Amino acid sequence: MSPLERIERGLASARAAIREAVRSSNYTSQKKENFIPRGAVYRNPYAFHQSHIEMEKRFKIWTYKEGDQPLVHGGPKNSIYGIEGQFMDEMESGDSHFMAGHPDVAHVFYIPISVTRIAHYIYSPPVDYSGHMLQRLVTDYIYVVSNKYPYWNRSNGADHFLVSCHDWAPEISIVTPDLYKHFIRVLCNANTSERFQPIRDISLPEVNIPKGKLGPPHLDKPPNQRHILAFFSGRESGYMRTLLFRSWKENDDEVQVYEHLPSNRDYAKSMVDSKFCLCPSGWEVASPRVVEAIAAGCVPVIICDYYVLPFSEVLDWSKFSINITSDKIPEIKKILKAVPNERYLRMQKRVKQVQRHFVINRPAQPYDMLHMILHSVWLRRLNVRLRS
Secondary structure (H helix, E strand, C coil): CCHHHHHHHHHHHHHHHHHHHHHHCCCCCCCCCCCCCCCCCECCHHHHHHHHHHHHHHCCEEECCCCCCCCECCCCCCECCHHHHHHHHHHHCCCCCCECCCHHHCCEEECCECHHHHHHHCCCCCCCCCCHHHHHHHHHHHHHHHHHCCHHHHHCCCCEEEEECCCCHHHHHCCCCCCCCCCEEEECCCEHHHCCCCCCCEECCCCCECCCCCCCCCCCCCHHHCCEEEEEECCCCCHHHHHHHHHHECCCCCEEEECCCCCCCCHHHHHHCEEEEEEECCCCCCCCHHHHHHHCCCEEEEECCCECCCCCCCECHHHCCEEECHHHHHHHHHHHHCCCHHHHHHHHHHHHHHHHHHCCCCCCCCCCHHHHHHHHHHHHHHCCCCCC
């Protein structure tokens, strides 16, 4: 068989194993499994578990070597775009067993371009806010690798992906949509009103990564010691927060909303003291407060329109979060107080259950955030059948 035929035969075996796991409500593994996904937070825990097993066993990724820093092969590892650089570094560190030794054995191909670095270096000073230069740089890179290697052309980009948390990342495909028709975009800005396609594209968690750390602090407090009904503190960036401030800014003891947190209050402690943490979108749909809320064991209240939540092909967010659309913002208190205590306790317990999926480890570990991102890419590849 050709290398591609061997890859496709292995993927067919993986699909069959996943279907059998669903049918039998059991899993098949060649090694001891340290974690077994179970419970209502998963859309189908048997399918997810077997799929992750198959990914660990088979999945190989080729990172293209072309290009130079700072725009390629390097990205930010801190602040709200830090997941972009953390993922890139994991893929290029040499420590990941998912790295392919040769492109012929790769299931997918990673385009190691940093949109954040492009925005920083090419658009500074900010003389032109149009996306033309960004689009040109990414498209030129794809033309280089597609002319040099056969892999893009045989799939029309369906087994290629790019990871970016920058707000501008969706714009890469605007000028030449046919080129990117099958390309997998892994984006924090997962906005369906801006051409995000959940079947093809992947929602990337936005994480505010402090320097010297890998994410927000993990704090814990029993539900009966959380005396604040709902909490938010942040800038008035974007229409959704304007609506939130108009209804709730510093005018209620139970729904505590601040643009500037009082100097005697601690942000992380306020989250862990709260039952519900409000997560309104900012200028774009994603917010780092979703991951911060989960880390604090606080039930996220997603206040957004058109947002595809991360890992939603695996996780059932309705079991551990509440979604509120923009027109319901004045009713936040009524909605949250109407949640029965038994339901809140179940949701809070499930928030703690999904915490492992929103933790960054270096090197990455099974079922953590980086592996969950890889699993989302793996699922997209399982949906594609290529012929040599």
